[in-house]
Amino acid sequence: MNIGKQGKLFRKRIAVRIIFCLNHFFPDQIGGTEIYTLELAKALKAKGHQVLIVIPNYGKDKNDTYKFEDVDVEKYAEPQEVDRLFLQSNIPPQGLPAFCGLLERFVPDLVHFQEVTASRGISVFHLLDAKARGYKTIITFHLAGHSCHTGNLMYVDKKSCDGMINISKCAWCTYNDKGLSYTKKALLFGTSNLFFRVGYDTRKWQHKAGTALAFHFIIENLKKSFDQLTNACDHIVSITTWYKEMLIKNGVNPSKITHIPQGLRKQAACKNPKKTVDRLKLVFVGRISKIKGIHLLIEALEALPEEKISLAIYGQHNGDEYYNDCIRKSARMNNITWCGVLQPEAVVQTICLYDALCLPSICSEMSPLVIQEAFAAGLPVIASNVYGNAEQIKHGVTGWLFKLGDPEALSSCLKELITQPSKVLEARENLPAARPFALVAEEYDKLYQEIIDSA
Structure with a gap:
């Protein structure tokens, strides 16, 4: 720790051991979350941090490792089969012990979850286990599905939703999303509400009819999972202002959230931009x-x-x-x-x-x-x-x-x-300049140091 000219204390920047968790990665899947994670990993490695990307090895009973663009990737054994019983039982996937063993071998300073799913991939169970073992945990939300069952945040397809998780409102919106007639929606909603009020969860029927009559329970579980995630993690990163506001509306402490806007990695310049529009x-x-x-x-x-x-x-x-x-x-x-x-x-x-x-x-x-x-x-x-x-x-x-x-x-x-x-x-002529991804990495580096310093 150093003392500056004004007598303030400055903690020396330290190298951090970081695990990034997500469900898929290059080269098998190319998407926004994968690109974001890869660019962040490369930028942090360049700053001297140790980074490991962790994904499930779906359908396999052993771990595997590889490198992608000089970034280490480990696939932990995840033999869990997915069926209706597993999805509705709210139990840990079979690969959780392999994930925990990986944590114990790498001994990270931070476990950063880029994705959390309700299936056999990276789930709330992985976050809770990392937290229970004493590791600092962070979530970056790349999708709104944790607070919206339909995933579109549009209330009954007509207007933008306020983002508040409300069992009755969200259940009705979910039935509406199925494209049913008003009569069918009203019948299913009323029956689901009745079963919910008496505490009878029809999902135990293990049949699609039971699921169709259980949307009040499904939304209740969505809310419980959201609360579990946001309460358990040490910090949350929102890449947009609108989702940060929704997190706060749903009870997340604002001091626990950092807004780090999206950025664009360096790319080759556009050599032949079009000047006219014919077709x-x-x-x-x-x-x-x-x-x-x-x-x-x-x-x-x-x-x-x-x-x-x-x-x-x-x-x-x-x-x-x-x-x-x-x-x-x-x-x-x-x-x-x-x-x-x-x-x-x-x-x-x-x-x-x-x-x-x-x-x-x-x-x-x-x-x-x-x-x-x-x-x-x-x-x-x-x-x-x-x-x-x-x-x-x-x-x-x-x-x-x-x-x-x-x-x-x-x-x-x-x-x-x-x-x-x-x-x-x-x-x-009105297009804004891109925000360099280097700024994203700088803000994460600063956040990581603050989280470790607060330990």
């Missing part, structure tokens, strides 16, 4: 999954003339039914191209050849990195009006927001840009 060229970059809303984008383009608009889709898929269905629907459209996986370091340089990025997500994106990548490439963004998109996009200035889940609203927005291409050019 509107859209690009999508992200995972090919239903929550990303690609089906809505395809449907929106069906109503527009092919010679006036085109779409390039970049993303990783797992060959599931959703992906195959999107392929089938787009097969008859000559203006949609499937371009495969786009490596993170090539995003900006690739998408700058397009006119606008489209992000039609049907879940509440926390703070999509691809929006900053689009801005860095000189592209305005067309996105659904969920919180994470709306915090970064100024409607009519740096992009356009449309009603979540509404292909007609998206199509109407695109039609306006086709007929008035000057709006795209005007939006390009």
Whole structure:
């Protein structure tokens, strides 16, 4: 410890041993959370810290290790099979002892959870065990699912939710999300509420009918899990202001939360930015999954003339039914191209050849990195009006927001840009500069030191 000129005490910066926990990682999965974790790990290693990334080795009864871009990764044995009984029993997955053994071998100063799931991946049980063993724990929330069962934070599909977890309100919204008629929703909601009031949990039937009548219990468990997570961890990082406010609304102590905004890793400059807009060229970059809303984008383009608009889709898929269905629907459209996986370091340089990025997500994106990548490439963004998109996009200035889940609203927005291409050019002039990821790493470094100093 040193004494400065003003007589203040300054603790010398120390090297920290850090474990990052998440459910998947490169090269098997490429997504925003994985990119964020990789960039943070590399930046912290460059500062002299020791970093280990930990993920489950799904379906395996032994650990495995590898390196990715000089970052150490360990996959702990996780043989747990997933079925209805496991998901509803609220019991630790079989791989928890292997995870704990890994902690004891590495002996971290901090265990930083980048993801927490309710399934066999990194869960609240892993956090509680790390905490019980005396390790400092941090959570960075990348998704809103811990406080919203539907994941979109839109109340009955019409307006942005206030984020408060309320059993009755959230149960009704969940039934509404199933697309049922009002009569069916009311019947299921009333029956679920009755069972909840008398304390009878129909999930023990081990049948989908039991689940359908238990949404009040499901929301109650969501609230309990949220409270358990936020109470047990030593500190929480929110990458957005809107989610920090929701955490506080749900009872989290503000002093326990640090807001560290998203940042953009250094990328190659855009060598050939477009100067004109003839045929509107859209690009999508992200995972090919239903929550990303690609089906809505395809449907929106069906109503527009092919010679006036085109779409390039970049993303990783797992060959599931959703992906195959999107392929089938787009097969008859000559203006949609499937371009495969786009490596993170090539995003900006690739998408700058397009006119606008489209992000039609049907879940509440926390703070999509691809929006900053689009801005860095000189592209305005067309996105659904969920919180994470709306915090970064100024409607009519740096992009356009449309009603979540509404292909007609998206199509109407695109039609306006086709007929008035000057709006795209005007939006390009308003795009903000990207926040360097180096600043994100600096703020985490400072936070880690503060947490260790407070021990």
